[in-house]
Amino acid sequence: MFKRAFSLRYVFNSSYKRQIPKFAAITGGTSVGIAFFGKSEDKKPDLAQDAGISIDGKPKNFDLIVRNADELYDNYLIDNCYNILKKFESSNCSELLWRLARVVCEKGKLSKDPNQRKELILEAYQIVQKALANEPKDGCFGAHKWYAILLDYVGEIEGNKSRIEKSFQVREHLEKALSIFENDPTTWHILGVWHFSFANMGYATRMVAKAIFASPPASTYQETLHYFLKAEQISPGFYSTNIYYIGEVYEQLGQKQEAIEAFKQSFKMPVVTSDDAVIHKKAYEKLKKYGVKDSEVV
Template identity: 40%
Template sequence: MLRDVPLARLLCTMYRFYCRREVTFQQTENDSFLLYFRQVKLTRESVQTEFLWRLARASRDLALLSTLEKNQACFAAHKWFAICLSDVGDYEGIKVKIGNSYTIRNHLEQAIELNPKDATSIHILGYWCFAFAELAWYQRKVVAVIFASPPTATYEEALAFFLKAEEVDPNFYSKNLLMLGKTYMMLRDVKPAALWLTKARDYPAVTEEDKQVHKEALELLKKLDG
């Protein structure tokens, strides 16, 4: 499998494949990287697409790990390592995501300790807490079967982080406003929920994410009114 190939060799193989556009599968049938793609029956165009995103991910991860090895006091490296590790779980499944969760939290906590004024790290840790607080009982049972000590969190913990992020840098991120509203809703505290959802709705919609936040805030406000 691809993950069994040493990273250095993998990157060299990927680079060679990218540079030699005329290469054929027959010429490289002993190459672990290309053999992997043959096994999953990808076309040449798909291989190039698959290769490019894997190269980007591997390069990113390698750079972050190298930074952390050289300087454990770099808060941004801890933050982005946590973000990247979370991204891995998004496409490798719930088992990987849960398995990485403690490492993600650890790096976020280190980032916040190194830079308590970074609202983004605080927000992400709040989101981490919200995600695990939101797990349904049956999902918790499934997770408990796989992991002896699955991660847990409460909405109160999530709320504390979202509020702290807002205190550090008021109105810095539309999603933080939305998550404050959603967390208060989960705690059945309607008045502050409406307040923060209104702030999220009225936040200038500059990015695509802002537009999605605006839409969700509107929908949640309608639920509160109903």
């Protein structure tokens, strides 16, 4: 259903727009890791050991833990981020648990072993369920967002029928996330993918959906475009996949020139992760289809 739905490189912190330095694209941001952990083993801070628990259930050095973990994740230092957050797996802190689920999910996506990928995705899903169960009264944006993302991944593992069955719940949690924090571009993007998937649903999938629901999920390309453009409005150029999807929607609407411009913009964006590489290739293929010369985009 969600063809490229939740393969987000930085389904990250609320309003943070990651600016990837050139060295990060080449080295994975090694110098950031050095800055956090230093060169000497005995100088590395043990955030878990010094954490303690405050009266609201958060570790006493919560802000430091989150800041370090988010910086590492945003610079795609996945293993380093995991090493920080894994220590808090037994906690009931929703904010730390959804971040742990996020990084475990990313480790799964990076795995070349299908069985290990499945195991890590299911592990991440269990963690985010715990994050949601411990959600504070004022809500937890990240827990709802990542529950939706991982619920869809679980549906993918279980098969197309299961994925469709879970689709309304996926949308519900994404909308709940936006009701808590409305200025997160990636949540708008994911909702755009949700709507695109149902606007672009093939006949066979539509028949499965009709067999499951009396009124199966449906959407339009105009509605889909609203979500992608809203994401761009919040954070212009934040994600090559979002711009690529805008091109695909314009293509479906018959707006050829707008589609070409979106594919050009998507193609020109930096390639940092495997997701970026996939979109870079797809955008290039679209441009060649429309007869755009390399000299016009390079």
